[in-house]
Amino acid sequence: xxxxxxxxxxxxxxxxxxxxxxxxxxxxxxxxxxxxxxxxxxxxxxxxxxxxxxxxxxxxxxxxxxxxxxxxxxxxxxxxxxxxxxxxxxxxxxxxxxxxxxxxxxxxxxxxxxxxxxxxxxxxxxxxxxxxxxxxxxxxxxxxxxxxxxxxxxxxxxxxxxxxxxxxxxxxxxxxxxxxxxxxxxxxxxxxxxxxxxxxxxxxxxxxxxxxxxxxxxxxxxxxxxxxxxxxxxxxxxxxxxxxxxxxxxxxxxxxxxxxxxxxxxxxxxxxxxxxxxxxxxxxxxxxxxxxxxxxxxxxxxxxxxxxxxxxxxxxxxxxxxxxxxxxxxxxxxxxxxxxxxxxxxxxxxxx
Numbered sequence: 001x002x003x004x005x006x007x008x009x010x011x012x013x014x015x016x017x018x019x020x021x022x023x024x025x026x027x028x029x030x031x032x033x034x035x036x037x038x039x040x041x042x043x044x045x046x047x048x049x050x051x052x053x054x055x056x057x058x059x060x061x062x063x064x065x066x067x068x069x070x071x072x073x074x075x076x077x078x079x080x081x082x083x084x085x086x087x088x089x090x091x092x093x094x095x096x097x098x099x100x101x102x103x104x105x106x107x108x109x110x111x112x113x114x115x116x117x118x119x120x121x122x123x124x125x126x127x128x129x130x131x132x133x134x135x136x137x138x139x140x141x142x143x144x145x146x147x148x149x150x151x152x153x154x155x156x157x158x159x160x161x162x163x164x165x166x167x168x169x170x171x172x173x174x175x176x177x178x179x180x181x182x183x184x185x186x187x188x189x190x191x192x193x194x195x196x197x198x199x200x201x202x203x204x205x206x207x208x209x210x211x212x213x214x215x216x217x218x219x220x221x222x223x224x225x226x227x228x229x230x231x232x233x234x235x236x237x238x239x240x241x242x243x244x245x246x247x248x249x250x251x252x253x254x255x256x257x258x259x260x261x262x263x264x265x266x267x268x269x270x271x272x273x274x275x276x277x278x279x280x281x282x283x284x285x286x287x288x289x290x291x292x293x294x295x296x297x298x299x300x301x302x303x304x305x306x307x308x309x310x311x312x313x314x315x316x317x318x319x320x321x322x323x324x325x326x327x328x329x330x331x332x333x334x335x336x337x338x339x340x341x342x343x344x345x346x347x348x349x350x351x352x
Contacts, residue, residue, distance in 0.1 A: 013062065019341060126146055247338060259327065263312040267313055
C-alpha cells in the first residue's frame with residue numbers, strides 16, 4: 001500500500017489543506033485543528049445552541065455537523081511567512097480573505113475554558129480583528145480560539161495504552177480516562193498523549209478502496225469527496241473495502257525510516273458527510289443521502305451501534321521513534337498488526 005493524500009485543518013471544521021509531506025508528532029500533524037470557532041450566545045435569555053453538549057455557559061463550539069456553512073471557508077498555509085489564510089467563498093458572491101498567524105503570541109490574549117466531547121482544555125481568544133471578520137459573515141458574534149501549547153486529554157479507550165489494558169481484562173473506559181490524566185507523582189504527562197481540537201485522536205486514517213465503495217452506492221454517478229470524512233492520511237492498495245476495520249497498526253516507511261501509527265478505534269460518522277461544500281448546506285440528491293446509505297451495513301461497532309463506521313483513529317507509537325519524522329505522498333505502508341475482531345469504541349458521553 002501507499003499514501004495517496006495527506007491533509008491538515010488549521011481551523012476545525014473549515015476546509016482541508018492538502019499536503020505533499022507532513023511531520024509526525026504525538027499530537028497529529030503540525031497546525032492540525034489548533035483553532036476552533038465558538039459562537040457567543042446572547043446572555044439575555046437562555047442560549048439556544050444547535051448542539052447542547054457543545055455549550056459552556058453562553059459559548060458553543062462550532063462544528064460542520066451543526067454549522068454546515070463552515071464549509072464555505074477555505075484554508076491555505078504559508079509556513080515561510082508563518083501564517084495561514086482563510087478565504088470565504090459563498091456561492092454567487094465575491095471572495096474575501098484573512099491572514100492569521102500559525103502560532104499567535106498569546107501573552108495578551110484572554111484565556112478561555114473550552115470543552116470538546118467532554119475533554120477540556122484552556123484556549124486563547126483571538127484578537128478583535130479576527131473575531132469581527134468571522135462574525136461579519138455569520139451574522140452573529142463568534143470568536144476564534146487558539147489552543148496554543150495546550151492539549152486535551154484523550155478519554156475512553158482511544159489511547160494505545162487503554163487498548164492494551166482492555167485486552168488484558170479491563171472492564172471499563174475509566175481505565176482509559178485514568179491513563180490520559182497526569183498523576184500526583186508526575187509519572188504521566190498529559191502533553192505526551194494530548195490531542196488538539198481534532199475530535200478524539202491525533203490521526204484519522206482512511207482508504208481509497210472504502211471511499212470507492214461509498215461512491216458506488218450513489219446511483220447518479222456522484223463521486224464521494226474524501227475530505228468530507230476529514231482524514232489526515234489516505235491510503236490505497238488495500239485488498240478490499242473496509243479491510244482497515246481490523247487494522248491495529250500501520251508502518252509507514254519514508255526514506256528507509258519507519259514510523260508506526262497505532263490504530264485504536266473506529267470513526268463513527270454523522271450528517272457532516274451529507275454537506276454540500278459548494279453551498280454550505282445539506283446536499284441534494286444522492287450526495288445528501290451518504291449517511292443513510294452507509295447506515296445499511298456499516299454499523300459495525302458495538303460501542304457506536306447507531307452510527308456507520310468509516311476510517312480508523314490512530315496515534316503515533318512512542319516506541320517507533322517516529323516523532324519528528326516526515327512522511328510523504330507515495331510512501332510505502334504496511335499493516336503491522338491485524339485485530340481478530342472489530343474493536344469496540346468507548347468514550348464518555350458518546351459511546352452507546
